[in-house]
Amino acid sequence: MGDTMDQMNYRLPKRRDGQKTFEHIIDTAKKLFSKNGYQATSINEIIEKSGIATGTFYLYFDDKFALYSYVLTKYRHSIRKAISEGIQGAQTRYEKERLGIRAFLKFAWKDPLAYRIIWESMFADKELFREYYMTFSRDYVRQLSSAVNHGEVRDDVDLETLSYVLMGISNFVGLQVLFRDTLTDQDLDQITHNVMKILQDGMFVGSSK
Secondary structure (H helix, E strand, O other): OHHHHHHHOOHHHHHHHHHHHHHHHHHHHHHHHHHHHHOOOHHHHHHHOOOOOOOHHHHEEEEEHHHHHHHHHHHHHHHHHHHHHHOOOOOOHHHHHHHHHHHHHHHHHHHHHHHHHHHHHHHHHHHHHHHHHHHHHHHHHHHHHHHHHHOOOOOOOHHHHHHHHHHHHHHHHHHHHHEEEEEEEEHHHHHHHHHHHHHOOOOOOOOOO
């Protein structure tokens, strides 16, 4: 399955003034998609709120879906970049998970529009939603497989399932962060510590079958 951005239903600007307009369209679209949802947001509304001519919109995007898929894929790349930068220098899988979760939570706090837009893709286009999480899962599995080979992660767990478990934890702990009125670095550290404590030790006392 290819990356949505490879379908070339968008055209990047070649000049600096065009780049400014392009980014303004993206920012406007993010706010409207987040507030109203994909279906209730029209191209005309995006054009009007952006303060551009109709032809300018089509200079960069074929249609509303092209714009939305571009925004969604950019989010995926931005999250990957935030996590990659966050785990830089980490030597163990444990440290990569800890720093990666913290980086994701910080990203979610700084850009709360991301959640609504990402989850809205389930209603905008199920294949787009599926591609978004499956791409993350495939990348995660590759990383986890390496950790298994190095004896850091148990080898009796299906790694695809584990990838979704870990993504699910990050997603919903991210909501815990978004529901707060304030967030400090100390809060981030404490939340991350609790997540890692659960991942390392499990949630059950004793054992049962």
